[in-house]
Amino acid sequence: MSSDSPFPKLPKSGISLPDTPLVRDALEHIKKFTSPTTVNHCIRSAYFAVLLSRQISRSSTDPLDVELVVFSTIMHDLGWATDKTLLSKDKRFEVDGADMARNYLEKDKLAEGWNKHRIQLMWDAIALHATPSFALHKEPEVLLAHIGIMADFWGPNFPGFPITIEENQEIVEAFPRLGFKEQFLDIMCGLCALKPETTYDNFVGDYGVEYGLDGKGTGKEEFTRKRTALSSPHIFYPAIGAYEQKEG
Template sequence: MSSNATLPDLAKAGISLPNTPLIRGALGHLKKYTSPTTVNHCIRSAYFAILLSRKIPRSSSEPLDVELIVFSTIMHDLGWATDKTLLSKDKRVEVDGANMARSYLEEVKLSNGWDKHRTQLMWDAIALHATPSFALHKEAEVKIAHIGIMADFWGPNYPGYPITIEENKEIVDAFPRLGFKEQFLDIMCGLCALKPGTTYDNFVADYGVEFGLDGKGTDKEDFAKKRFALSSPQIFYPAIGSYEQDGD
């Protein structure tokens, strides 16, 4: 996929994604820094997002910012970059992705119309994409980006969201999964090994506790102990007592 790559229309599902310079450039950027499996996951997420945006009732009559949704879903896993030197040492993987996408907007001069609010929505869509308790209660573009990304994990089994077997098949046939399940586990466990401190307060650490630092159970007990030691009841709650005692 070159920097001039475009996304095909999917006739059966009736999905057409925007063919703008920004989206074409984002596709090339995604391929440059992530694996083919990640590339296909992000592209499928964009298709699912636009598919479901037509099926989910909305309270607002304002038109959706489709380019923002597609850009955000395409770029949402830049934090899975194959070159680990591109990643921060102290930020969650979703924040890395959001920051990298924002930097891309700043570096390329294709962001006309991306004012501060629009850029913030994009950042939120990426940073919150794995946190439904936030994303589902944000602006429509943030919510739909999250739903599209989660749809690629569930497919037709996505609870509460109508995806037919035929729609799912057309998207997956166009952009195959390429061992996504196995690579996802490798990435999650890899993050637990690479920068564990950024995982302890979120879902990524669940994979370290369950599967260890290599997906095969290595050091999972030690990782679980460190996560527990830094959990809120062990750190935050005692701090309240210490503060109140000092204040007496």
Template sequence: MSSVSPLPDLPKSGISLPDTPLIREALDHLKKYTNPTTVNHCIRSAYFAILLSRKIARNRSKPLDVELVVFSTIMHDLGWATDKMLLSKDKRFEVDGANMARSYLEEVKLSVGWDRHRTQLMWDAIALHATPSFALHKEPEVMLAHIGIMADFWGLNYPGYPITIDENKEIVDAFPRLGFKEQFLDIMCGLCALKQGTTYDNFVGEYSVEYGLDGKGAGKEEFAKKRLAFSSPRGFYPAVGAYEQDED
């Protein structure tokens, strides 16, 4: 193992991430399948998660599984893989990422101590990372992965979670954003173009309703009509009525 960690300590913020073989190999795996902007976003999310783990109230009856939190945040956007052949046609990107991370754990020989429960927590942390109504009410590791990821979007403006100017600057200076805002829009719209049906019932579809399938407005009206037709109550509620008529 190299003496220089790819995830250095941040002394001003007092953040130290675990420098384990699994974490190092996971980071290499992420770099292999995603672009540098995504890599830096995932790493920043890990730092924010550990930073906020010290600041928020949580059940401390059990020690926090820091390696699980960091592994989950580092791997959480494998569903944005640059090679689209790696992605499913029928699953949300978060589920793709969770499945890919689980497959990785099953293949490597570094996941000592990752029993079924620990692996399930990791899967939940990735699959639910963009759904606060679930993630915030799960185990501490799942919750912290979520807020670490969201903190990288909100920064100093993250409601309810105190991040100082100096803390935010130290993390972003160490792993720059590299045009994350623009690339995020391209990724969201790209997912809508690649597998529309997986985006109708969640936030991803909102981007193509607003910006089209190419981020510049192309196909937005047709996409919006399809999404509206799918969404409840226009789709779900009439189906309930039809089912009741069948019973008469």
């Protein structure tokens, strides 16, 4: 690793990120399209993923694809792009991020070694990063991307994946949080306002119900009403009854 690397080796925990041209380019890419707070969150997530890779038991003899894990975690929040014209109107932010990262790989000459399977794993790692009921049961690279990202929310309190106070502090000092808690709420509520239909069936909608469309309660009653009306018990379950009645 060169002395001018954007990914310093952390001496206390002894971890570093693969300083490959592709990973460097990925970092420059997210700097163009996301906020400095988001950039630091993505880098911290990559460090946490590498740190926690020591705790993952693997039955497979295949070596862990660390570059894939780090690339995925660094690119995982492209769906939080500050330029909203880059985002879809009908996809969850995780899918936006996965699609944007895949498009990037398909155009980048540095990704020549990325075959279809490797790109699909990357897409899964980003698209499923906020859905533990899927990600925890996928390939090690997908699992590690998920827990690395979640570790940046939980820190030493991460259930099931011990992180010491010293390890957490070292990563956060290298890449400060820069008001991450406040910006996260703004982003979640902003998604509820920008494309609410993509939030009704997942955790993002919980923020609209609790905090409204601006983080201060504005519009939360109307948002909650629409979300409830489009929930599974009000749409999917009645559809079963209507179908069975027609068949009968």
